[in-house]
Amino acid sequence: MMPLAASISQGSLCGMAAAEEAAPVAGEFKGTKLRTEELKSRISPFIRPEGLGHETVYPVGWRHPGAGIRSLAAPTAPATQPLKISKECSQFTGDTPSFCTITESNLEAIPAGTKILYYGPVITNPLFSSSNAVIAVGNGDSALGYCIVYESASPPLGTCAFHAGSGTLAGFQAIVKVTVDDKQIWHWDGGYVLGATQAAK
Structure with missing residues (x-):
C-alpha cells in the first residue's frame, strides 16, 4: 500500500x-x-x-x-377605360328577372336601349338589393356580373362588378359605382376592360 x-x-x-x-x-x-x-x-x-x-x-x-x-414579377393588370352608363328603371317590377333600360352609354358595345336584367336573389328588400345582373345587348352579346346597392341610404349607393361576357362583350370586365340622381336616373361610373377591341364613343 x-x-x-x-x-x-x-x-x-x-x-x-x-x-x-x-x-x-x-x-x-x-x-x-x-x-x-x-x-x-x-x-x-x-x-x-x-x-x-x-x-x-x-x-x-x-x-x-x-x-x-x-x-x-406579378402580372401587370390591364389598363382600364372609363365607363359611364345611365339607366332608368320605370319598368322594374321586382319579378325575376326585372330590368332597367340604358339611356346613355359611352361604350359602343353597350348602346342606349340595352336592357340590364336582375335575377336576385334579393331585389325587393327595402334596405338593400343584392343581385346577379346581365347586360343583355341582344344577338348573343351580353355580360354577366353582380350588383349590391344600399337602397336605404340617402341617396342610395352601390357597386356593380362584371367578370365575363360573350359576343361583342367577350372578355368584358368592369367595376362601377352606382348612384341615383333626383330624377331617379341611375348612374354607373367606373372602368372596364374588353377582350375584343371595341371603340368608346
Whole structure:
C-alpha cells in the first residue's frame, strides 16, 4: 500500500499537471469574455462582413438555394377605360328577372336601349338589393356580373362588378359605382376592360 504522504504528493503532481494543461484555456477566458475584435478574427471565415450582431452563420462560399433564381414579377393588370352608363328603371317590377333600360352609354358595345336584367336573389328588400345582373345587348352579346346597392341610404349607393361576357362583350370586365340622381336616373361610373377591341364613343 502506498504511504499517505506519497499518495498526496502524487495527487498533487497530477493536479499540477492538469492545471498546467488547462492554464492556456483558463487564461484565455478568465475574468471576461473574449474581446469583440478577437472573436471576429476567430469566426470571420463563417460570417458575412456586415458585422457580428445576430447574423446567421454560413460557411464561406455558401449560396442561398434561390440566389440564382430571378424573382417572378406579378402580372401587370390591364389598363382600364372609363365607363359611364345611365339607366332608368320605370319598368322594374321586382319579378325575376326585372330590368332597367340604358339611356346613355359611352361604350359602343353597350348602346342606349340595352336592357340590364336582375335575377336576385334579393331585389325587393327595402334596405338593400343584392343581385346577379346581365347586360343583355341582344344577338348573343351580353355580360354577366353582380350588383349590391344600399337602397336605404340617402341617396342610395352601390357597386356593380362584371367578370365575363360573350359576343361583342367577350372578355368584358368592369367595376362601377352606382348612384341615383333626383330624377331617379341611375348612374354607373367606373372602368372596364374588353377582350375584343371595341371603340368608346
